[in-house]
Amino acid sequence: MNLLKKLLILSFLLTFAFPYQAFAYKVVVDAGHGGSDPGAISKNGLKEKDVNLDIAKKLSDELARRGYEVYMTRSDDRYLSLQQRVELTNSQNADIFVSIHANSHTSSKVNGSMVLYYDDAHPQEDYPASDTMKLLTPYSKDLAQHVQSALAAAAGTADLGLVPSAVYVARMGTIPSILVETAFLSNSGDAALLANDSVRTKMAVGIERGIEAFVPPVFTDTIGHWARDAVLRMKNKGLIEGNGNRYEPQRALTRAEFLTLMDRTFTFSKLKAQCKAGKTGSVTDAVYGCSSNSTTSSASKTYKDLPADHWASDVFTTAKALNLLQGYQDGTIRPDRPITRGEVAVLFNRLLQMKQPAVSQKPVPANPAFNDVPLALWSAKAIYALKNQAIINGITDTEFRPDQSITRAEIAAMMDRYLSK
Ligand SMILES: [Zn+2]
Incomplete structure (x- = not known):
């Protein structure tokens, strides 16, 4: 095979492997809680707001490394209302919203990762979603599924699956949105994972892989x-x-x-x-x-x-x-x-x-x-x-x-x- 033929075949293969995309998708990374709101606290005093921020920063770094544009709703220890988080997100013209949290349960036995998203098949009368978010259900669910699988696989946490939810940040925006509950601070095994810097890095890498596997809708707006x-x-x-x-x-x-x-x-x-x-x-x-x-x-x-x-x-x-x-x-x-x-x-x-x-x-x-x-x-x-x-x-x-x-x-x-x- 001559060189020209080889080059032609290579360029043909590259065209299929890397479909033309002239822009980078933009991801809003939201570290849950912060400032006066610590979120959940483990027996050993590990605060959810700190864990969330660290994983959010690691996730932002991973995303930026993979070519995404990233916006963090907070990059330090400050309080933001849920409404402020959604407003900040709406002002960003972004493609994907990911909120990072750690979970808590009255039973210390419960452990694992789960991802929350708004599902219009399970509406909650007292907590109506934005019209756009209703229509985005299949996209948010797809994003949630990719992130959940990749997170559990990367971090070695129990896979608790997806949870249709009416949490504010997942139901009020205008782009595919999820809330990631990385692990349970109320469970000693999970809390040890969350306290471990290298596990938090694995979690961030897993979440990034899930985001990367998701294709946002064309022209979300x-x-x-x-x-x-x-x-x-x-x-x-x-x-x-x-x-x-x-x-x-x-x-x-x-x-x-x-x-x-x-x-x-x-x-x-x-x-x-x-x-x-x-x-x-x-x-x-x-x-x-x-x-x-x-x-x-x-x-x-x-x-x-x-x-x-x-x-x-x-x-x-x-x-x-x-x-x-x-x-x-x-x-x-x-x-x-x-x-x-x-x-x-x-x-x-x-x-x-x-x-x-x-x-x-x-x-x-x-x-x-x-x-x-x-x-x-x-x-x-x-x-x-x-x-x-x-x-x-x-x-x-x-x-x-x-x-x-x-x-x-x-x-x-x-x-x-x-x-x-
Ligand atoms: Zn939380």
Whole structure:
């Protein structure tokens, strides 16, 4: 076998062994108790808060070594309420939450490791979970199972299995969450394990292995979102991407993002510039339409707020050559500003016509469906054309809100409707 063949086979194997992942998952490591709250205490005076913190630190080191991003809710001996822990976690845009605890029982005979998670098949009426956590049940359970098996195997503790639970930190968040009860401080054998630094290291290694075996849901922040299916279909087609493992469905789409998505949907390089007569926006709106001085010069030279090294400067140049858009009257193009639903409708509809010039559009209904889109509005024709083709919806049946920023969820849904035709 020649070298080239060997290299080809190697790269083929590597592709399967290490599927492309451009980002590191982020794990929140929560050391239970702390400060004025010692948690459980062993006969010999070993405090749960100290054991938890040490294992949490060891776990964080292991995770960081394996390439994870890590955030610790506490890295010293301080008190945090359960609510603060969940709020801190929610502020992190993380993928996995792991709370570290040690257990206690009235019977000193009970020993072993267990992992708690919220399970919507076992809801507790007085302790309702967040809507997202209900939907995350299969993910939290999967994470719990991986961690439980790996922890018991690594530390040599008795495997007490999974426990569906309504503990606050496991039921109130928005990402797959578990609470690990490493061992019982109330049991002398387990307490000796927890007092042993090398066993605590083994526990941390075991928990890390369990986390590593778990695959978080794609775009965790779209779990339960109305557009999740459309977002995932567009991701699987390679048309959209997120920020790490987050799609940010409710964030306003920027003008640069919009052009990039439209280039991927309509392939600008295959379109020909069109010149359509008609109203092209107001003074304050971006002026879209025919340009008398359309040239092939780069957009960054034309617009004073588009630097040549802007990530989307190429697509602005292509869009400019297609007469898709002109700048604002003050010479700007405002690449990172949100784009409105009305502007999107006009441009999307224009791209549709450029792609399929032969397809005539249904006439606009005499009685417009949207109270806020009178026929005289500059974007009305495009909005109703897209509505007739079931590509765009109103915010409600009677309201379109043309001046509202379009969200990243809404554009994914539009692309999905168009591409599934
Ligand atoms: Zn505890």
